[in-house]
Amino acid sequence: DTGVSQDPRHKITKRGQNVTFRCDPISEHNRLYWYRQTLGQGPEFLTYFQNEAQLEKSRLLSDRFSAERPKGSFSTLEIQRTEQGDSAMYLCASSLSAGAGETQYFGPGTRLLVL
Amino acid sequence: LAKTTQPISMDSYEGQEVNITCSHNNIATNDYITWYQQFPSQGPRFIIQGYKTKVTNEVASLFIPADRKSSTLSLPRVSLSDTAVYYCLVGAGGYNKLIFGAGTRLAVHP
Numbered sequence: 001d002t003g004v005s006q007d008p009r010h011k012i013t014k015r016g017q018n019v020t021f022r023c024d025p026i027s028e029h030n031r032l033y034w035y036r037q038t039l040g041q042g043p044e045f046l047t048y049f050q051n052e053a054q055l056e057k058s059r060l061l062s063d064r065f066s067a068e069r070p071k072g073s074f075s076t077l078e079i080q081r082t083e084q085g086d087s088a089m090y091l092c093a094s095s096l097s098a099g100a101g102e103t104q105y106f107g108p109g110t111r112l113l114v115l
Numbered sequence: 116l117a118k119t120t121q122p123i124s125m126d127s128y129e130g131q132e133v134n135i136t137c138s139h140n141n142i143a144t145n146d147y148i149t150w151y152q153q154f155p156s157q158g159p160r161f162i163i164q165g166y167k168t169k170v171t172n173e174v175a176s177l178f179i180p181a182d183r184k185s186s187t188l189s190l191p192r193v194s195l196s197d198t199a200v201y202y203c204l205v206g207a208g209g210y211n212k213l214i215f216g217a218g219t220r221l222a223v224h225p
Contacts, residue, residue: 004158033212042202042215043159056212091158093213101147101166104213106158 002026004107006092012113013082020078021110025094032075033104034067035091036060043091049075050097082114119203124220133190135219137203140184146205148179148186153200153218162201163188190221198223 005024013019025032030051035043046065048056051072061067064082069075079086089111093104120138127133139148147166151159163170165177165186176189190197200218 035213040217042218043213045212045214048212089156093158101164103149103161103164105161106151109156109158111156 004092004094004105006090006107006110008110009108010111010113012115014115015082015084017082018078018080019082019112020076021090021092021112023075023077023092023094023107025074025092026096026105029094029096029105030072031095031097031102031104032069033093033095034075034077035093035106037089037091037109038087046077046090079112082112084114087112087114118214119205119216121201121203121216121219123217124222126222126224127193128224129194130192133193133197133221133223135188135190135201135203135221136185137188138185139203139205142183142205146183148177148183149204149206149213150175150177150188151202151204151215153202159202159215193221193223195223195225197221 007022032049034046037043046058046061047067049069052069064080067077089109091109093106095102095104149164150162152162153159163175163177167179170177178187200220202215202218204213
């Protein structure tokens with residue numbers, strides 16, 4: 001399977017703990033995005049990387065959230081001191097910058113439950 | 116980025132053609148129209164993308180009128196497995212921070 005992969009698929013943690021999620025994009029895709037989705041809503045943009053550079057962060061990304069993409073390949077999203085409001089599906093998408101009509105391909109997501 | 120409006124829900128029966136219309140009155144000249152499908156507990160899956168007129172692939176067709184202020188996703192002969200949420204998005208080519216609405220919940224009945 002050469003699609004976007006995410007690990008873990010599910011994570012249950014206690015409030016106050018730190019969690020880290022990993023995303024492996026489609027190989028050769030230079031753009032990587034993180035989104036968050038809560039029940040009944042569409043995904044919301046969190047942050048975006050082009051190669052290893054983080055070029056945009058949403059206001060949804062509080063200072064407890066940090067994302068990295070070392071070497072422009074896989075990416076990690078860390079949430080420190082988790083809160084119950086962080087419970088959501090965290091989605092990763094990747095794309096190849098190709099000018100007009102660029103398409104993002106999503107991974108299966110990591111579902112986080114904070115108790 | 117242009118805002119989109121689409122029906123909250125639709126119902127259909129197996130074997131029927133389903134058309135989901137999306138309004139995007141403020142679409143910009145360089146915006147493309149993209150549709151995604153999402154099943155519960157899965158990431159959105161790209162269905163189709165277009166700029167004008169008609170686009171067809173093995174899954175769906177996308178009809179875009181000349182003024183581009185709306186678009187219609189057409190799913191031929193739906194099956195139970197087409198029950199999902201369908202999102203319509205518009206955005207510029209190049210870097211595209213996707214802005215999702217609530218989508219259209221399609222329920223296909225036997």
